[in-house]
Amino acid sequence: MLLVGNGLVLTMGDEQKVIADGAVLVDGAVIKEIGATGELRRRHPEAEFVDAGGKLIMPGQINAHMHLYSTFARGMDTKSAPPKNFLDILNGLWWKLDKLLNKEDIYYSALVPLMECIKTGTTTIIDHHASPYAVKGSLNTLADAAREAGVRAAFCYEVSDRDGEAVTREGIEENSAFLSACRSAADPMVAGLFGLHASFTLSDATLKQCVEAAAATDAGFHIHVAEGREDLQDSLNRSGMRVVERLHHFGILGPKTIAAHCVHVNDREIDLLRETGTPVVHNPESNMGNAVGAAPVLKMLAAGVKVGLGTDGYTCDMFESAKVADILQKHTAGDPSVAWAEVPQMLYRNNPAIASALFGGTLGVLQPGAWADIIVVDYTPPTPLTAANWSGHLHFGVLGRCVETTIINGRIRMLNRRLIDLDERAINARARELAARLWERVK
Template sequence: MAITLTNATLVDPAAERVETGGIRIESEFIAEVGPSVRQCPGDEVLDCHGAVVLPGMVNGHTHLYSALAAGMPPPPRVPASFREILELVWWRLDRAHDAESIEVSGRIGALDALHAGTTTLIDHHASPSHISGSLDDLARGIDSVGLRSVLCYETTDRNGAGGAFEGLEENRRYLEKCALARDGAHAALVGAHAAFTMSDATLSACAKLADEYRSGVHIHVAEDPCDDQICRGRYGAALVDRLARSGITDAGGPVARESILAHCTHLSGADAQKLSSIVGAVAHNPRSNMNNQVGYAPVGSLCGVQLGTDGIGGDMFSESHAAWYKSRDARAGLSPRQIVDMLGQAARTAGRLLGRTLGVLNAGAAADVLITDYVPATPVAADTIPAHLIFAMGSRHVRDVLIAGVWAMRGRVAILPNEAGVRRQAARTAQSLWNRMLALPS
């Protein structure tokens, strides 16, 4: 049965197109878009009453393992640096995860994203006490809400050689699984924490594994000055040189073309420009960067910048608003169009990895569609789309969501059974997770 949306204000930010009309959805794809689309007997028809319809949003870098972190007990002492934020907060939380808490984190993180109109998640996962099979646990949680995902496991030497090996093997297992399935819902990258917690051998092993599966490496780069400082002090080479030597940012290489570098906050202007022109994408996470007080990436001069939340929820409307206001505060000279392009870049990256066209309202594209209740109170045209997205629209306007042609949310209620019950159960899982975290040696 086809689904037909009528009387919609179709807003396609990537194509810079606004049209009044409808969309016909057949199976998992958009079949028609235009002023009037076919309706056949038996079709499900939804009158949008002039409200804006958008393509689903994509979160270009997140950590669902933090989805149960709101209100968790404070760290044993106040972190005095970015490195201590990792050591005292996030590396204690990720170590406390088990199979159940990972699955629940996936479900709650995906629900949060869904309500904000985010339909695909590019996630970077870590759970050192439960590595093998953890990406399946996470995917199970996300699948129960209906979102698409691109997952990886965070390879690192911070848990010894055994932990690094197990991380690599979890990436390999999931890459193989996704390569066999090729279902458009699941894709894999090779996860790498950051060069400052990885030996040269481990970095190279990540690049080699990505090359084997024609994939890329998803890695944090220069989020804080400590990344380069520790690379020089412990490994005798600059961060950018270590990344290049490993093959991750090998110019023209197949791995670099699919890789995602998260942050790039503390590279020199020349290094940042060079790396961004080599790799698939640079993930910009302005709210996380502000929260961790690590500074502002030179995003105005970079290629392929995509927005991510870095674990601060899944709301890409809010992240784009923060990206805009941060750019203004920093006098970076960005235009609203450049901010909206960062949303489009995340969709292109995920679409390429998933084998689907995401982030556009075209015939043949994936039927990942947001129906809002936002009826523009000022004229909306191709050149004013960014202004409406940044200054007027928000996740509060997202009413119904289709993913791969299937309803994931109707009337602001997720389709998965008993959403309220799922949330109550998650609170119990969160308490157990926090108890395990508190029991860890500080």
């Protein structure tokens, strides 16, 4: 057993308890009990004790839309003209990078941000992958990296038509094979979705093939939806329907599907997302950086759409993503009173709901029976922290680098800022070697 105690416990979940001098007892991969440190230590003297030193104990963070493969773009000269729009960014950066990835690149470009997840308190990610000339086995490669890091992760391969029929077929087969393996393994640490890039890179014929293949696996989809205006215009030109309408027409929406972005959606599309129970994932830093616009997050939430929060590969730090989501909605609305409740809802209620449905079990809360994903945060509140004001403390007082200890599925992955069983220096050194070689292949 493992006992994390002598801290200020913030349970999240429905109760949102704040327990002074609290502790969390872990039995295997799940939480067994929450209570006072002294009492739990007295009753469980055999448990390994992790001393929080009076700091904050809370559930691990969840990133509902991530791109691990983006790592090697950091500092890369793409040899492209400065982008003028979203398509320029895709053509000049991401669709150059993903074509150059090989299996070892995929592994190390995943392992580096997975370590960053641990260091910033992100214990679960839902990833979206592309490597058109290294499709087969790419998802197992990512899963191997996640297992080495010990981070809970879901993967998919983004099917598109942009690299020809053979690559499209490989993408469909890779999703199907990985989903079949996940179903057989029933591993609570690794899950899968059926990946699609976006409406504007998928023909009607390909969408039909993907729907048929996904039905055989009983999986939902993970797709970029109306991220840029280009996606909307293509859908209108191609079908006379807006993006969400086109996806609904093909049966892609639903509670098992993740619709990332949804920047350019109208009221009818928001109604369709609600009616189908389709979760949306907002990625504020990426949307701002790509200058694609601000998603109507507040309108979607008010309409009853389950909107979660991701990073789109921009960062591993969900505390940071939440801060940006808050100020983006305030700035867009021209109203400083908005988003105070909505952003915590996205990160601390909707993300756990999305992830729990995908992985099974209960995530994002400290309560008996939940998966033991726990972080200790170097934050001692300078003002009273209560069940009514905890979100203000996290918003103004905490960043990912405040995390000192990370426990995932009952395993300590970082203790007092030291990664466990991961040689960060060696991993980063090998990543630099591989990145340099990839950069040499950029034309």
